[in-house]
Amino acid sequence: MGTKRHFRVWRGDDTGGSLEDFQVEVNEGEVVLDVIHRLQATQTPDLAVRWNCKAGKCGSCSMEINGKPRLGCMTRMSTFSDTETVTVTPLRTFPVIRDLVTNVNFNYQKARELPAFAPPKGVEPGEYRMQQVDVERSQEFRKCIECYLCQNVCHVVRDHEENKRAFSGPRFFIRAAELDMHPLDARTDRKELAQAEQGLGYCNITKCCTEVCPEHIKITDNAIIPMKERVVDRRYDPVTWLGRKIFRRDQLDEPAMAHSSSPSTEAADTSSHWHQQGPQPQAPAVGADGKLPVAELYLDRPAASSPFGDDQEFPLPPDQVRYNHPH
Structure with a gap:
């Protein structure tokens, strides 16, 4: 007892x-x-x-x-x-x-706003190759179980309702950092988008998110601070500063999103205005009888005994098969 x-x-x-x-x-x-x-x-x-x-x-x-x-x-x-x-x-x-x-829908909305991995052009699935050091560099962030404890303790999310629209939170900062470190991600603007759209600048690195992480991910030290440093490197680089004296400021502030014709830019253009309402779930297409169409596959070899009787022939005659290709 x-x-x-x-x-x-x-x-x-x-x-x-x-x-x-x-x-x-x-x-x-x-x-x-x-x-x-x-x-x-x-x-x-x-x-x-x-x-x-x-x-x-x-x-x-x-x-x-x-x-x-x-x-x-x-x-x-x-x-x-x-x-x-x-x-x-x-x-x-x-x-x-x-x-x-x-209700943790806030986190799912922020997940939808974050641009997904953009595979490089000309490389098919199964052809991706990475060095082990690149795998290990972001492996820590992939341990996230999305418990949202870090989101719960983040004071920007908890105490400042007015900032929620422009702030993604620590869970999605580590996702952005993971993709920014990924050698095969075709986007080159992860850090700029983290600053401009995810509200990276709101974080004042109190490390409360790291303290509650059950997977012991060093969210602040290994993701947020390096992302902040990469943003600062670009914004305060002396060459960039000199460029601002020559070109218009907007040409330098948003180069990847508006002034490049690279494959990564094409992906960037699709993610502008992240905070717009995303697509709503669509009802499944049903027939006039109110039922979903059934897709049957043509069998290329004899199968086991049919539960509907032993007179069924395999393969099925093509004229008796109705196949609906999924769209």
């Missing part, structure tokens, strides 16, 4: 809520998410919590435990003293849907 522990869990929705007290059994080796599941099973079956893998790799169970943003599945109960009250609340930065579940 385990011991009884005092838990305080926030209950409510977007209209309001409060902390409720529970006495719940805790066994050796359990994590906070285990206790939340026990609460659901024994005392509060309607308690809402988001979770998936329970292995610290999906980022779903983000919550605040005793005021610190953590993953519920990676926070062991042994880290708290036997008499300590464990308070569990939803992420404070994002709107509450219900109980411990928050």
Whole structure:
């Protein structure tokens, strides 16, 4: 048998809520998410919590435990003293849907605004070649599980609603840095776009995002600061400064986005006005009978016995096959 522990869990929705007290059994080796599941099973079956893998790799169970943003599945109960009250609340930065579940659509919108990897022209998938040093340089950033704890603690996102439209946050700064370091990415304007469109200049490198990262990514030291340095190098380079004395300022400030005919520029042109409304999901095309068309493939070899009878011939006669090529 385990011991009884005092838990305080926030209950409510977007209209309001409060902390409720529970006495719940805790066994050796359990994590906070285990206790939340026990609460659901024994005392509060309607308690809402988001979770998936329970292995610290999906980022779903983000919550605040005793005021610190953590993953519920990676926070062991042994880290708290036997008499300590464990308070569990939803992420404070994002709107509450219900109980411990928050609306993180802000992050998905910012992900859509970030230009994707642009493969180089003339190189087909499967022909990409990279040096191991280039792989290792950005490997750290690919460990991100998108728990959004870094977004939650970023004061620009949390405390300044007026800046949200022009600020992507640390999770997407490391994505921009990863692509900027990628030797096969055809875009050459990642740092300029990070400054102009993602709000890189708003970050004052307090390192709070690095402190809460469950994957121990050095977000500030290895991504944000180097990106800031590359922006400064370009803006304050003496050759560029001299060029401003000769050419118009706009020709130098936005060269990759407006004054180049390289393949990377073509990609850059498609990403201007990032903050416009993106395409809306489209309903699937259905036939007059209200059903989706079924695509059948022509089999080039005999198959197993048909569940509809043994008189079915394989391969199927072409005149009896209806094949709809996916568009």
